[in-house]
Amino acid sequence: ARAAAAARPELTTDMLRIGGYFNEARGCVGLAVDSRWHELVHEMTHLAFHSTRAARDDGPPSPLRTHWASLRARGLSAHGAEEVVCREHELHALRASGAPLSTRLVIYDNMLHDAISDLRMTATDDRSPAQRRELRRLRAVRTYATSPGARAAHAVLAAALALAAAAGAASSCAG
Numbered sequence: 001a002r003a004a005a006a007a008r009p010e011l012t013t014d015m016l017r018i019g020g021y022f023n024e025a026r027g028c029v030g031l032a033v034d035s036r037w038h039e040l041v042h043e044m045t046h047l048a049f050h051s052t053r054a055a056r057d058d059g060p061p062s063p064l065r066t067h068w069a070s071l072r073a074r075g076l077s078a079h080g081a082e083e084v085v086c087r088e089h090e091l092h093a094l095r096a097s098g099a100p101l102s103t104r105l106v107i108y109d110n111m112l113h114d115a116i117s118d119l120r121m122t123a124t125d126d127r128s129p130a131q132r133r134e135l136r137r138l139r140a141v142r143t144y145a146t147s148p149g150a151r152a153a154h155a156v157l158a159a160a161l162a163l164a165a166a167a168g169a170a171s172s173c174a175g
Contacts, residue, residue: 022046038099038107042090049082075131080118087111102151109146112138 020031020043027050029043049064061069064085071081087107094104119127119135127135144150 022050024050038090038094038097041093042086045086045089046082049085073130074134075119075122075128076115076134077118077121080115083118084111084115087114105146105151109142109148109151112142112146116142 020029020035020039022029022043024046027047029040029047031040031043045064049068067085067088068078068081071084072078076084088111091104091107091111094107116135116138119131119138122131142150
């Protein structure tokens with residue numbers, strides 16, 4: 001974890017934890033002592049995704065499988081699409097819990113980073129039009145909304161707006 005922090009300084013302490021693990025063959029979830037509750041949601045989504053009922057080919061597809069299929073159609077690998085499905089469920093749980101936006105943005109940024117890495121596994125010349133579109137879309141969202149640089153720019157902009165509002169209020173009181 002420390003080596004990861006040195007290589008990627010934008011990682012926060014939340015991203016330096018061991019977290020959890022889903023073992024498909026054994027059908028079980030393991031959690032480290034320092035795991036957060038939302039990591040359990042992520043791992044339990046893996047478990048639900050691979051449950052007999054959700055993975056069956058007969059009958060109507062589960063919502064998890066439908067979501068996964070839509071991500072596959074955008075060009076993500078089977079593993080990459082599954083990770084995005086699980087991460088999005090984790091984010092829904094965080095939002096519902098009232099977790100701070102800053103925490104959710106770090107998790108979302110990590111999801112985007114992983115999805116971009118997944119799409120980049122396909123050689124540039126071999127990418128489908130859907131993969132190229134999805135890669136452009138994910139890079140734009142990450143660049144302007146969730147990346148460490150974007151989050152810093154948002155904080156500076158908020159501070160500048162607050163300062164401008166305070167200056168405007170002070171000048172109207174003085175006048």
